[in-house]
Amino acid sequence: MKTINKLGIGAALVGLTLASCTKGFEDLNQSxxxxxxxxxxxxxxxxxxxxxxxxxxxxxxxxxxxxxxxxxxxxxxxxxxxxxxxxxxxxxxxxxxxxxxxxxxxxxxxxxxxxxxxxxxxxxxxxxxxxxxxxxxxxxxxxxxxxxxxxxxxxxxxxxxxxxxxxxxxxxxxxxxxxxxxxxxxxxxxxxxxxxxxxxxxxxxxxxxxxxxxxxxxxxxxxxxxxxxxxxxxxxxxxxxxxxxxxxxxxxxxxxxxxxxxxxxxxxxxxxxxxxxxxGSKGIIDYMVANNDPRLPLFYEKNGYTKAAFDSLVAGGVLAPGSVYPNQQFVGAPASPDKRKDPAYAGFFAVRNYSMTFNGKTVARAIDTVSYVQHxxxxxxxxxxxxxxxxxxxxxxxxxxxxxxxxxxxxxxxxxxxxxxxxxxxxxxxxxxxxxxxxxxxxxxxxxxxxxxxxxxxxxxxxxxxxxxxxxxxxxxxxxxxxxxxxxxxxxxxxxxxxxxxxxxxxxxxxxxxxxxMTLPRRWALPRPTVAEQQPNWQNAISDMQKTGEYGDMNDYTGRVWWDMK
CATH class of the missing domain: 1.25.40.390 (Serine Threonine Protein Phosphatase 5, Tetratricopeptide repeat)
Structure with a gap:
């Protein structure tokens, strides 16, 4: 892939200034x-x-x-x-x-x-x-x-x-x-x-x-x-x-x-x-794991459950004796908001800080249960x-x-x-x-x-x-x-x-x-102009888009623009 200098562009800025405007377009009449x-x-x-x-x-x-x-x-x-x-x-x-x-x-x-x-x-x-x-x-x-x-x-x-x-x-x-x-x-x-x-x-x-x-x-x-x-x-x-x-x-x-x-x-x-x-979400990571998607480690990081960390948790009494290493470090969390409060999913959303005794010493451990997006x-x-x-x-x-x-x-x-x-x-x-x-x-x-x-x-x-x-x-x-x-x-x-x-x-x-x-949003709200003279045009646009019956109220993010037909 070709690398082009993004920031070393000073020569191109000679004689230019960024044009400015507001949502009312009032500054666009300036030379x-x-x-x-x-x-x-x-x-x-x-x-x-x-x-x-x-x-x-x-x-x-x-x-x-x-x-x-x-x-x-x-x-x-x-x-x-x-x-x-x-x-x-x-x-x-x-x-x-x-x-x-x-x-x-x-x-x-x-x-x-x-x-x-x-x-x-x-x-x-x-x-x-x-x-x-x-x-x-x-x-x-x-x-x-x-x-x-x-x-x-x-x-x-x-x-x-x-x-x-x-x-x-x-x-x-x-x-x-x-x-x-x-x-x-x-x-x-x-x-x-x-x-x-x-x-x-x-x-x-x-x-x-x-x-x-x-x-x-x-x-x-x-x-x-x-x-x-x-x-x-x-x-x-x-x-x-x-x-x-x-x-x-x-x-x-x-x-x-x-x-x-x-x-x-x-x-x-x-x-x-x-x-x-x-x-990562459970739905996407489960799909990528089940189908061996090669992009999985490019999208998400492994969690902290290495074999060594897992064995130390067993030895320290945090995990039950005989626990079997899952051999999977890509784990997604449920996306639904209510599942964050569901006891069945508490293990996904708890901050995993552990205090454990190992070889007679009490140590603090923190291990990520889920896989972070590749930052x-x-x-x-x-x-x-x-x-x-x-x-x-x-x-x-x-x-x-x-x-x-x-x-x-x-x-x-x-x-x-x-x-x-x-x-x-x-x-x-x-x-x-x-x-x-x-x-x-x-x-x-x-x-x-x-x-x-x-x-x-x-x-x-x-x-x-x-x-x-x-x-x-x-x-x-x-x-x-x-x-x-x-x-x-x-x-x-x-x-x-x-x-x-x-x-x-x-x-x-x-x-x-x-x-x-919840219905997922499908559009943004068309910004209202800040200049009074432009607002009738904006209102006409809203009214015109509402004629399809799918746009909804102007602030309804679940409404649909023209191309997004049901």
Missing amino acids: PKVSPTTSPEMMLTLPGKAIVDRDFMWFYDCYQYQMQWMQYGVPAPGTSLGRLFSPENTNDFYNAFYKNIGPNLVDIDSTISKMPEATRANLAEIVAIAKVMKVYSAWRVSDANGSIPYTKAFGARYNGTLTPEYDSQENLFDVWEADLKAALASFNAKLPNQLKASGYDIFYNGDATKWAKAANVLRLKLAMRLMKRNPQKATAIAQDVMTNAAGLFTSNADEWNFVSNPNSFARSGNWNMANSPLV RLFNSEAEGRIAGVYTQPILTYAEQCFMIAELSVRGIISGQDAATWYNKGIRASVGAYNDMGRLATIQDYTPVNNADIDAYIAGANVALTGNQTSDLEKIDIQIFLNHFKSPWEAWGSWKRTGYPKAGGILNLEPMVSNGAT
């Missing part, structure tokens, strides 16, 4: 502070940084909510659940899009449009890269918010409206498809004398060929979101993607991700999961060691493979063998997490070997059999597991597919709180 001598390729750095440098989002959206809703993690023994079903301080990417990402990408278009025609011709790929980044970022915002200002959102900076209307999500899918096809046309044209963004593009280092593939994969992802609402359009896009000249990812080396330099990113502060420690995947300097390398997947080769497998099983595309793509996806996912764990120097890192991957793929709960229902569940479980490092994606995948599910191949445990089975 952008872009030096007339700034080269457009330099302007890609700031929005790229804003996409991944989101520690507030990780602390709240991810650690507190999405990872717990999706049961990647459960609050560790001795900690509280917090406001699990009443989210607060969330939706950080919405603010990032309107403050930092969108304005800076629009500035690129505006700067280039003022240049001589001959110069503009040499910047077609820069414009296309900015377009792909903008579509991706807007989609991320809309995916969990629904209608958002987009087509006119940033015009105020250039004498446009200060009160942009909200585009419906249905319309946005058409706009995004058109924008991505326009970007692909620029990439596929292979125009001569193109100015490269080497050194300023923190994702692909200016490689237009890889950006073109990413644009195509993003189109495929958008098509999957349309599958319930507009299956005809989803089919048309998917089929067009498969024949587009740009092609698709061919390996993990093509995927859109961010890889930091060592010791330079995601260091402590809000990145630090130790402030709200999570352990260094999320906080590069966790565990008090020198910071490692941080990786953030954005669009992955593994997910692309799984999407093609699913489309094949559904009969939406032809000429593609589902099992072949599915198996490629598993290998790619395991390989990607193996690289992430190695670069992050996670606890007890051991390279994954191909024999383990082969055995996993051949397992009864993993291998495709030709039964459409079970094959779709297996594919969608693999999509879900692959999104471990991007919990917002896992949330979206679960909403789209319904997998994992309660009682399924991978059990998503029903969440029961105070005796009531």
Whole structure:
């Protein structure tokens, strides 16, 4: 995996300042502070940084909510659940899009449009890269918010409206498809004398060929979101993607991700999961243990029950004489809130501090019963060691493979063998997490070997059999597991597919709180503008989304945005 310097980008910041705005868009009418001598390729750095440098989002959206809703993690023994079903301080990417990402990408278009025609011709790929980044970022915002200002959102900076209307999500899918096809046309044209963004593009280092593939994969992802609402359009896009000249990812080396330099990113502060420690859930760890998933030690740490520790507990009288070592150091805790108070699960949630007598001496022992999430995947300097390398997947080769497998099983595309793509996806996912764990120097890192991957793929709960229902569940479980490092994606995948599910191949445990089975949240509340003049547009957007009957009250987190059809 290629490492691009994330923080050594001072040259790219010359002449630039971060654009600012509020939820009312009132600051977007201020002239952008872009030096007339700034080269457009330099302007890609700031929005790229804003996409991944989101520690507030990780602390709240991810650690507190999405990872717990999706049961990647459960609050560790001795900690509280917090406001699990009443989210607060969330939706950080919405603010990032309107403050930092969108304005800076629009500035690129505006700067280039003022240049001589001959110069503009040499910047077609820069414009296309900015377009792909903008579509991706807007989609991320809309995916969990629904209608958002987009087509006119940033015009105020250039004498446009200060009160942009909200585009419906249905319309946005058409706009995004058109924008991505326009970007692909620029990439596929292979125009001569193109100015490269080497050194300023923190994702692909200016490689237009890889950006073109990413644009195509993003189109495929958008098509999957349309599958319930507009299956005809989803089919048309998917089929067009498969024949587009740009092609698709061919390996993990093509995927859109961010890889930091060592010791330079995601260091402590809000990145630090130790402030709200999570352990693995029983449902996911039980699945991974039972099926020998090679990603298990890459996702979770072993608990403290080594054979030596177990024997000492038996010798010290904490465990009964003759107790048999379980030979399993991966143990998950129940995810349901009420099970934290259930005596049958007390062993999972008690803080395991022991006082025992051994060889005539009383000693204190503390042993973790459950397996913690691999902290260094999320906080590069966790565990008090020198910071490692941080990786953030954005669009992955593994997910692309799984999407093609699913489309094949559904009969939406032809000429593609589902099992072949599915198996490629598993290998790619395991390989990607193996690289992430190695670069992050996670606890007890051991390279994954191909024999383990082969055995996993051949397992009864993993291998495709030709039964459409079970094959779709297996594919969608693999999509879900692959999104471990991007919990917002896992949330979206679960909403789209319904997998994992309660009682399924991978059990998503029903969440029961105070005796009531809770409905998991499915969206954020669309932020209310702070400027009075913009509030009618916001209210119109809410009213429009409520017409489907699935959106619910504006603050109902269990409501559904347009694409998330029942």
